[in-house]
Amino acid sequence: MPQxxxxxxxxxxxxxxxxxxxxxxxxxxxxDDGYLARVRIPGGALTAAQxxxxxxxxxxxGDGHLELTSRGNxxxxxxxxxxxxxxxxxLDAAGLLPAPAHExxxxxxxxxxxxxxxxxxxxxxxxLCANLRVTALSGRFLFALDDGRGDVAALEPDxxxxxxxxxxxxxxxxxxxxxxxxADEDAPRAALLAAEYFLxxxxxxxxxxxxxxxxxxxxxLDDGEFAARLAAAGIGAVRETEVDWPYAAPPRPWGRGPGPxxxxxxxxxxxxxxxxxxxxxxxxxxxxDGLRIxxxxxxxxxxxxxxxxxxxxxxxEDAGLVVAADSPWQSVTACTGRPGCAKSLADVRADxxxxxxxARGPLPVHWSGCERRCGHPRGTxxxxxxxxxxxYRLSVHGRPLPPRPDLAAALTAARETTSSPxxxxxx
Numbered sequence: 001m002p003q004x005x006x007x008x009x010x011x012x013x014x015x016x017x018x019x020x021x022x023x024x025x026x027x028x029x030x031x032d033d034g035y036l037a038r039v040r041i042p043g044g045a046l047t048a049a050q051x052x053x054x055x056x057x058x059x060x061x062g063d064g065h066l067e068l069t070s071r072g073n074x075x076x077x078x079x080x081x082x083x084x085x086x087x088x089x090x091l092d093a094a095g096l097l098p099a100p101a102h103e104x105x106x107x108x109x110x111x112x113x114x115x116x117x118x119x120x121x122x123x124x125x126x127x128l129c130a131n132l133r134v135t136a137l138s139g140r141f142l143f144a145l146d147d148g149r150g151d152v153a154a155l156e157p158d159x160x161x162x163x164x165x166x167x168x169x170x171x172x173x174x175x176x177x178x179x180x181x182x183a184d185e186d187a188p189r190a191a192l193l194a195a196e197y198f199l200x201x202x203x204x205x206x207x208x209x210x211x212x213x214x215x216x217x218x219x220x221l222d223d224g225e226f227a228a229r230l231a232a233a234g235i236g237a238v239r240e241t242e243v244d245w246p247y248a249a250p251p252r253p254w255g256r257g258p259g260p261x262x263x264x265x266x267x268x269x270x271x272x273x274x275x276x277x278x279x280x281x282x283x284x285x286x287x288x289d290g291l292r293i294x295x296x297x298x299x300x301x302x303x304x305x306x307x308x309x310x311x312x313x314x315x316x317e318d319a320g321l322v323v324a325a326d327s328p329w330q331s332v333t334a335c336t337g338r339p340g341c342a343k344s345l346a347d348v349r350a351d352x353x354x355x356x357x358x359a360r361g362p363l364p365v366h367w368s369g370c371e372r373r374c375g376h377p378r379g380t381x382x383x384x385x386x387x388x389x390x391x392y393r394l395s396v397h398g399r400p401l402p403p404r405p406d407l408a409a410a411l412t413a414a415r416e417t418t419s420s421p422x423x424x425x426x427x
Contacts, residue, residue, distance in 0.1 A: 016210060043122075047291075174221060190230055197226055253325055255324060
């Protein structure tokens with residue numbers, strides 16, 4: 001599988017005249033279906049008890065659904081005006097709001113099938129929450145802690161920590177070709193210092209950049225300067241100017257394994273669950289080792305029961321969640337659409353559900369309610385179904401396709417335009 005291309009720093013700066021508008025657990029976003037809260041879940045790691053609190057919050061304050069995001073976080077929708085204090089109290093009681101001033105900057109994704117990265121996740125989160133300087137980070141700034149396989153490192157994070165053999169780790173700034181090697185135990189502190197270095201560069205540039213890739217060449221982050229900063233902080237660092245960055249495909253749904261217990265990867269169709277479905281996840285996770293929300297809108301249940309008195313796969317399938325490796329839902333994504341988004345021209349989720357079984361093919365399909373194409377996976381190996389005033393406009397590999405009266409047939413034809421499909425980049 002070819003390694004996906006990375007983003008590069010811009011030659012011209014992106015000049016921001018305001019802070020970002022990313023929602024959080026305390027900063028609610030007004031949508032057409034009510035207010036929206038985004039709860040950061042560092043590394044996607046939840047205990048079963050914490051997950052149960054989220055379901056209770058969705059029922060008490062929201063529309064009874066939970067959504068997974070492309071950064072391994074959880075959203076509650078349909079919230080009533082004035083519910084912020086009550087919601088914050090529930091999240092705080094669950095340990096999901098350890099530092100209110102930092103809640104939007106706790107954007108940490110981590111390899112979901114690895115236990116080795118969890119100490120990094122916990123330590124980096126602790127360091128972030130204890131550091132006032134990083135509250136200036138955008139809600140879009142992303143840390144990725146990768147065990148070395150290259151799954152979350154492929155998500156174009158701002159700061160990447162990549163595990164290596166020999167108790168070492170690489171720390172990468174944006175999409176740099178090289179990196180700085182540090183001792184494994186120093187990796188979380190090095191990631192924090194990298195974020196501070198970025199903020200210093202933003203201040204020097206005066207552009208209020210949100211992401212590392214937005215820095216102009218004159219203010220781009222430099223591995224040599226970063227290594228010097230680490231040395232000044234007492235962290236031994238070695239520059240590696242050229243790194244063969246690995247790439248691994250994201251985990252896909254899988255159910256039964258050879259033994260009575262094992263990891264389960266579960267796909268909620270379109271990344272959205274009722275609280276009833278979520279509680280089935282919690283039930284199975286309670287017999288295992290919690291939940292890991294992934295950046296690909298799936299959930300990994302480590303050490304879950306696979307058969308016997310608690311048959312995890314059967315319970316999840318009965319609840320309408322996907323654990324089968326051949327499910328067509330693996331190749332369907334969509335934005336929020338109507339009624340949640342005022343800009344959407346269609347209820348794209350309902351349309352996707354109506355056609356998912358009829359329009360199978362080798363290429364995934366992303367459904368967009370408007371030209372913004374929110375939530376679109378990166379790369380070109382997708383069929384785009386874009387809502388218009390007259391129906392849907394289809395394109396594949398970025399090329400528009402002629403309209404056809406039957407949408408299912410048009411999607412099937414679009415997906416069959418390639419005879420050797422490649423796996424898309426992870427979202």
